[in-house]
Amino acid sequence: MLLEHVFVLSAYLFSIGIYGLITSRNMVRALMCLELILNAVNMNFITFSNLFDNRQLKGDIFSIFVIAIAAAEAAIGLAIVSSIHRNRRSIRINQSNLLNK
Numbered sequence: 001m002l003l004e005h006v007f008v009l010s011a012y013l014f015s016i017g018i019y020g021l022i023t024s025r026n027m028v029r030a031l032m033c034l035e036l037i038l039n040a041v042n043m044n045f046i047t048f049s050n051l052f053d054n055r056q057l058k059g060d061i062f063s064i065f066v067i068a069i070a071a072a073e074a075a076i077g078l079a080i081v082s083s084i085h086r087n088r089r090s091i092r093i094n095q096s097n098l099l100n101k
Helices: 004-022 027-052 056-089
Strands: none
Touching: 004 027, 027 056
């Protein structure tokens, strides 16, 4: 696969994630869009790692750390969303005004 194809795919995933994060009203959809953004960043890390330092694997190791952080973010985020849904009966972003009370 050509280098430009990987960058175009990564930019496309990143832009879908940003658009979904901005326009999303659902918390679960916002978390999924955040995962898309992190996956696009991981694609760039691995591509640049293979392009510039083929022997040291710094980008690959850094992307593994990002994947671990994304898994923790998904678990904690879904736990928070389920807690909000249990208390408020809604997971819409504009209806969860937790700091007002």
